[in-house]
Amino acid sequence: SQELEQSPQSLIVQEGKNLTINCTSSKTLYGLYWYKQKYGEGLIFLMMLQKGGEEKSHEKITAKLDEKKQQSSLHITASQPSHAGIYLCGADWNQKLVFGQGTRLTINP
Amino acid sequence: EPEVTQTPSHQVTQMGQEVILRCVPISNHLYFYWYRQILGQKVEFLVSFYNNEISEKSEIFDDQFSVERPDGSNFTLKIRSTKLEDSAMYFCASIPDRPRTYEQYFGPGTRLTVT
Numbered sequence: 001s002q003e004l005e006q007s008p009q010s011l012i013v014q015e016g017k018n019l020t021i022n023c024t025s026s027k028t029l030y031g032l033y034w035y036k037q038k039y040g041e042g043l044i045f046l047m048m049l050q051k052g053g054e055e056k057s058h059e060k061i062t063a064k065l066d067e068k069k070q071q072s073s074l075h076i077t078a079s080q081p082s083h084a085g086i087y088l089c090g091a092d093w094n095q096k097l098v099f100g101q102g103t104r105l106t107i108n109p
Numbered sequence: 110e111p112e113v114t115q116t117p118s119h120q121v122t123q124m125g126q127e128v129i130l131r132c133v134p135i136s137n138h139l140y141f142y143w144y145r146q147i148l149g150q151k152v153e154f155l156v157s158f159y160n161n162e163i164s165e166k167s168e169i170f171d172d173q174f175s176v177e178r179p180d181g182s183n184f185t186l187k188i189r190s191t192k193l194e195d196s197a198m199y200f201c202a203s204i205p206d207r208p209r210t211y212e213q214y215f216g217p218g219t220r221l222t223v224t
Contacts, residue, residue, distance in 0.1 A: 033213060040148065042217040043200065088152065090213075095165055096142065096154040097202075097213060 004091055006100035013079055014108050021074045021103045023089035029069045031092030036085050037102070043088065046074075081107050111135040113216035115201050121222045122191055130186045130219045132201030141184045142202040142213075143176065145169070152200065158184065191223045 005024045013019045023032070034046040047056045049065035049072060056063050060083075062075045076083055084107045090097040114133045122128050134141050143155040157164040158176050175187045184203075188195055198218045204211040 035215075040198070040220070043152070043215040045212060045214055048212050090152070092213075095140075095157050096167075097144070097152075098154065099152040101151050 004089055004098060004100035006087075006089055006103050008103060009101065010104040010106070012106045012108060015079060015081060017079055019076050019079055019105070021087050021089075021105070023072045023074070023100055025070050025091055027070070027091075027093070029065065029072065029091050032065055032069075032072045033090040033092070033097060034063050034072070034074050035088045035090065037088060038085050046087075076105075079105075079107050081109070083107055113201055113203055113214055115199075115216035115219050117219060118217065119220045119222070121224065124193060124223055125190050128188050128191055128221065130188075130199050130201075130221070132184045132186070132216055133182050134184055134201065134203030135214065136182070137205060138203035139206050140164070140204045141176075141178070143186045144200045144202065144215075145197045146200065146218075147194075147197045155186070155199075188221075191221075193223050196221055196223045 007022045011019060032049045035043040036046055037043050047063045049063055052067040052069045054065045060077045065072045084105055086102045086104050088099050088102045090099045113135060116131045120128055141158045144152050145155055146152045154167050156166040156170045156176055173189045177185050198220050200218045201216040202213050204213050
């Protein structure tokens with residue numbers, strides 16, 4: 001089956017600390033998306049990765065896709081309260097997005 | 110910046126009633142999608158739509174569901190006879206074209222509550 005596994009499922013970090021969220025697939029990823037969601041709200045597009053080894057950054061968030069295109073990581077540097085939320089990875093498979101279960105990030109002051 | 114819009118933001122309905130969820134995709138986009146998310150669960154694909162017909166649908170998208178593009182701007186999801194388990198957030202999304210991979214932007218969602 002086409003599934004994405006995210007780890008960890010939840011993460012609590014102190015404000016100012018760095019953190020990494022992982023997204024792993026058993027199949028090759030031809031398009032990997034990262035979204036952020038506040039609980040019960042909409043999906044905010046963060047980044048899309050397509051090429052093996054690709055890395056993109058936006059403000060303090062960096063996403064990478066490994067060379068084999070089966071794993072992606074999202075790294076947040078110097079976390080802030082505004083980074084709190086649920087981070088979702090989604091894979092573009094056969095004309096649709098398949099999502100991971102999400103990682104709930106809590107930032108403690 | 111162009112965005113996907115959805116109405117209503119929240120819909121409460123009684124079991125067995127029909128509901129229509131509305132979406133306005135980004136104007137030059139050609140592929141449209143509906144996804145749903147039951148509270149606390151994964152975002153799940155429902156259906157994709159291109160050139161006025163369904164491209165693909167999931168197992169969730171049974172005969173109670175239908176989609177339509179009634180005019181040049183709206184894209185609708187109809188649930189004919191709602192069930193309690195249809196309570197979820199429903200998201201619309203659109204992309205310019207296939208087969209290239211594009212940034213897929215989602216609307217803010219409609220929260221459907223079936224009582």
